Amino acid sequence: MSAQPLLEVSHVSRIIDGKTILDDVSLSLGRGELKVIIGPSGGGKSTLLQCVNFLQPPDSGDVFLDGQSAREMSRQNICAFRQKIGMIFQDFNLFDHLCARDNVAIALQKVKGQKKALARQRAMAELERVGLVEQAHLYPSQLSGGQKQRVSLARALAMDPMVMLLDEPTSALDPELIGEVLNVIAQLSRSGMTMLMVTHQIGFARHLTKEIIFMEAGRVVETGPPELLEGGPEGGRAAAFCAKLAEVTGR
Amino acid sequence: MSTWEFYKEFLIPATNKGLWVSIQLIVPSALLGLILGLLVGAGRAMGPKSLKKALNFYVAVFRGTPLVVQLVMWFYGLPSLALILEGYLKPLGWPPIWQWLLLSPYAAAVLGFTLCSGAYQSEYIRGAILSIKKGQFLAAQALGFSRSQAFWSITAPVALRLAAPGCGNEIIYLIKYSSLALVVTVVEITGQAKMVASLYFRHLECYLLAALYYLAMVTVATLILRWLEKKLAIPEPARE
Numbered sequence: 402m403s404a405q406p407l408l409e410v411s412h413v414s415r416i417i418d419g420k421t422i423l424d425d426v427s428l429s430l431g432r433g434e435l436k437v438i439i440g441p442s443g444g445g446k447s448t449l450l451q452c453v454n455f456l457q458p459p460d461s462g463d464v465f466l467d468g469q470s471a472r473e474m475s476r477q478n479i480c481a482f483r484q485k486i487g488m489i490f491q492d493f494n495l496f497d498h499l500c501a502r503d504n505v506a507i508a509l510q511k512v513k514g515q516k517k518a519l520a521r522q523r524a525m526a527e528l529e530r531v532g533l534v535e536q537a538h539l540y541p542s543q544l545s546g547g548q549k550q551r552v553s554l555a556r557a558l559a560m561d562p563m564v565m566l567l568d569e570p571t572s573a574l575d576p577e578l579i580g581e582v583l584n585v586i587a588q589l590s591r592s593g594m595t596m597l598m599v600t601h602q603i604g605f606a607r608h609l610t611k612e613i614i615f616m617e618a619g620r621v622v623e624t625g626p627p628e629l630l631e632g633g634p635e636g637g638r639a640a641a642f643c644a645k646l647a648e649v650t651g652r
Numbered sequence: 653m654s655t656w657e658f659y660k661e662f663l664i665p666a667t668n669k670g671l672w673v674s675i676q677l678i679v680p681s682a683l684l685g686l687i688l689g690l691l692v693g694a695g696r697a698m699g700p701k702s703l704k705k706a707l708n709f710y711v712a713v714f715r716g717t718p719l720v721v722q723l724v725m726w727f728y729g730l731p732s733l734a735l736i737l738e739g740y741l742k743p744l745g746w747p748p749i750w751q752w753l754l755l756s757p758y759a760a761a762v763l764g765f766t767l768c769s770g771a772y773q774s775e776y777i778r779g780a781i782l783s784i785k786k787g788q789f790l791a792a793q794a795l796g797f798s799r800s801q802a803f804w805s806i807t808a809p810v811a812l813r814l815a816a817p818g819c820g821n822e823i824i825y826l827i828k829y830s831s832l833a834l835v836v837t838v839v840e841i842t843g844q845a846k847m848v849a850s851l852y853f854r855h856l857e858c859y860l861l862a863a864l865y866y867l868a869m870v871t872v873a874t875l876i877l878r879w880l881e882k883k884l885a886i887p888e889p890a891r892e
Contacts, residue, residue, distance in 0.1 A: 476798070494785070496792075540887045
């Protein structure tokens with residue numbers, strides 16, 4: 402692995418209305434790495450992801466992508482910086498007024514300035530990658546949750562991101578639809594995409610990642626290999642959290 | 653002169669002339685009002701606090717006062733203001749900028765209609781923007797859209813679709829209140845009806861024909877708006 406991490410989050414804090422949401426969080430991702438963030442809700446996981454691409458600029462700290470500081474970028478460069486970071490949301494956030502194909506194509510046209518025909522061609526290629534060519538003409542309201550999330554993956558991938566941030570990509574899905582989305586994510590990871598993922602799919606996380614980051618109350622509490630999650634209630638905080646999850650989900 | 657001759661020679665040509673003037677008033681006012689409403693609605697839904705306050709004030713004034721009063725202000729009130737300004741500025745050697753305040757009847761009418769219509773339209777647009785989930789705007793920014801790009805490519809088209817029925821309704825109103833152009837001496841359908849009626853003492857026929865013309869315009873506009881609404885509508889979930 403090269404000496405310089407691809408993505409480095411350095412001492413990021415975020416305070417909203419006097420409440421500390423993120424407290425001095427640091428982490429780094431090497432090229433091709435997948436790291437998984439777990440932790441109780443309200444722990445600052447989503448805020449952290451939105452701080453990484455400066456959708457919520459951190460109050461202090463910085464983010465470096467390929468060695469470049471986001472803090473020092475102009476507004477315009479922040480837009481270019483965000484292009485290189487794909488983001489997947491829990492509730493998909495597809496554009497309601499566009500069909501699946503145009504959901505993927507619009508950023509290529511408006512942000513990258515590609516011609517319509519070329520953008521649509523690329524959009525179809527991305528939809529093929531996530532197995533949705535036949536649904537290309539359907540609107541978000543006509544797609545299932547799993548299909549929506551796959552369209553949003555295609556939409557992010559079309560921008561050729563260097564890193565992907567995934568914010569609980571399967572937690573708004575019916576259980577039988579989770580698999581199709583996780584499959585695409587696993588495939589992506591195997592093909593070398595660098596990813597930072599918030600998820601409660603512990604089993605999935607265990608298989609794909611070498612490092613788990615456990616967050617609670619805005620801080621990184623524990624970091625380590627997936628074995629960190631084992632040991633049950635008597636183990637560390639992460640293990641105790643997992644034991645609780647398992648109790649609820651019966652796994 | 654037979655009744656038929658009166659219709660053919662005077663009433664219908666005069667009303668047609670008025671119709672053309674009405675269309676020249678309605679089309680630009682409707683378009684400008686919609687654009688103004690979109691901008692004001694966006695400002696009221698998403699802008700900084702001070703902008704919101706200023707725009708809310710604009711809407712309160714223009715929805716809260718009769719359109720007739722507004723029109724009279726633009727046409728007869730502004731020249732009075734121009735006179736006052738001239739008194740102050742001319743001795744100071746200013747160029748005659750006060751002349752900008754002297755509006756033609758047509759300009760005063762279009763300005764009045766646009767500002768009034770824009771205030772109402774902004775209400776529909778604001779409601780629509782507030783009902784769109786913020787996530788779409790966030791997703792666009794995450795893809796690299798700037799805030800204004802995200803607004804024009806994502807928020808505005810979605811909001812317009814949601815607001816389409818309300819905005820269309822406002823345009824229907826506009827068609828009818830365009831008859832108030834009468835008070836600033838623009839002779840459109842109603843103005844022609846009034847002139848011909850008082851010339852020949854045939855109020856019933858003159859105003860009846862004017863009413864028919866408005867009804868026809870509203871019918872055509874309704875059909876166009878319905879077609880647009882259908883074309884723009886976001887498809888419903890498919891039934892399986």
